[in-house]
Amino acid sequence: MRVFVTGGTGLIGSAVVAELLGNGHTVLGLARSESSATALQTAGAKAIRGDLADLGAVRAGAADVDGVIHLAFANDFSSPAAVAAAVAEEGGALAALGEELTGSGRPLITVSGTPYVPGRLSTEADPLPTEGPVGGRSRSVTAVLDLASHGVRSAAVRLPRTVHNEGRGGFAGLLTQLARRTGVSGYPGDGTQRWPAVHALDAAVLFRLVLENAPAGTAWHAVSDEGDAVRDIAAVIGRKLGLPVEAIPQESFGPLGPIFATDQPSSSAHTRKTLGWEPSHPSLLADLENIQP
Numbered sequence: 001m002r003v004f005v006t007g008g009t010g011l012i013g014s015a016v017v018a019e020l021l022g023n024g025h026t027v028l029g030l031a032r033s034e035s036s037a038t039a040l041q042t043a044g045a046k047a048i049r050g051d052l053a054d055l056g057a058v059r060a061g062a063a064d065v066d067g068v069i070h071l072a073f074a075n076d077f078s079s080p081a082a083v084a085a086a087v088a089e090e091g092g093a094l095a096a097l098g099e100e101l102t103g104s105g106r107p108l109i110t111v112s113g114t115p116y117v118p119g120r121l122s123t124e125a126d127p128l129p130t131e132g133p134v135g136g137r138s139r140s141v142t143a144v145l146d147l148a149s150h151g152v153r154s155a156a157v158r159l160p161r162t163v164h165n166e167g168r169g170g171f172a173g174l175l176t177q178l179a180r181r182t183g184v185s186g187y188p189g190d191g192t193q194r195w196p197a198v199h200a201l202d203a204a205v206l207f208r209l210v211l212e213n214a215p216a217g218t219a220w221h222a223v224s225d226e227g228d229a230v231r232d233i234a235a236v237i238g239r240k241l242g243l244p245v246e247a248i249p250q251e252s253f254g255p256l257g258p259i260f261a262t263d264q265p266s267s268s269a270h271t272r273k274t275l276g277w278e279p280s281h282p283s284l285l286a287d288l289e290n291i292q293p
């Protein structure tokens with residue numbers, strides 16, 4: 001397939017681009033800078049210049065391909081306003097992609113987070129939370145899945161809190177950055193809350209399988225570790241950086257504080273059984289051993 005990919009230079013997107021190219025697909029990537037365009041070309045993809053707010057470029061990218069994988073997101077959690085702007089920008093781009101693909105039967109794969117359900121592992125059948133700082137992202141994803149009834153083979157890959165590679169990425173990556181800045185490897189609450197995780201190279205395989213095989217309107221879980229206790233994550237980070245490991249106030253984590261404090265283990269049993277996806281790369285705690293002081 002010829003595939004248009006947004007976010008193809010990111011931690012997850014670069015793995016997805018490599019996975020697609022390694023399995024007979026061709027890739028056109030959205031590039032918002034010259035260096036991103038060069039990175040895509042070096043990987044073996046073509047690039048179209050523009051960003052998510054440039055709806056002309058977004059539409060042009062989707063116009064002449066067999067499918068779309070959307071991964072770009074500003075990932076600016078510095079303030080509620082920054083998060084809201086990123087959510088709105090992504091929502092506009094997804095709406096444009098959906099319009100471009102309506103009636104074509106082509107796949108539109110977007111990204112989402114795993115939901116949380118008190119007291120048990122969340123599953124692919126659970127709805128996404130529409131409250132909280134990134135609730136707007138869930139509404140965008142739901143709108144994409146609803147395009148199934150308008151001739152789009154839409155699907156969502158729900159990612160766990162940490163998608164990692166070489167010890168970097170996701171919520172665990174944010175804990176590492178905060179530890180480097182403050183001199184303390186901190187965690188909110190009592191640290192027994194669990195976050196799910198997956199290696200980016202395993203997540204990339206699932207994006208390809210969903211692109212190739214998923215029926216319209218379906219959601220899938222890229223979950224490898226069902227739940228790592230946040231205290232255990234902070235302990236590895238503290239040991240690798242030579243820093244003390246301590247509980248710190250939830251507010252230290254900015255707009256994401258309440259999400260950081262939530263116990264949110266998740267399952268991928270349905271995804272593994274239905275699509276034959278089997279993660280094979282290191283767990284989060286093993287991968288965090290790659291952190292350099």
Ligand SMILES: NC(=O)c1ccc[n+]([C@@H]2O[C@H](COP(=O)([O-])OP(=O)(O)OC[C@H]3O[C@@H](n4cnc5c(N)ncnc54)[C@H](OP(=O)(O)O)[C@@H]3O)[C@@H](O)[C@H]2O)c1
Binds near residue numbers: 030052161170
């Ligand atoms: N990593 C995780 O643990 C995790 C967990 C759950 C969900 N997710 C979601 O998965 C997706 C990919 O995450 P990631 O970790 O790979 O992110 P990342 O490493 O920060 O990469 C973000 C990608 O999006 C591009 N991008 C950002 N803003 C853009 C804009 N305005 N216009 C065009 N391109 C833009 C970046 O391009 P440049 O090369 O120009 O910077 C880069 O390719 C995001 O939607 C993220 O929220 C990630």
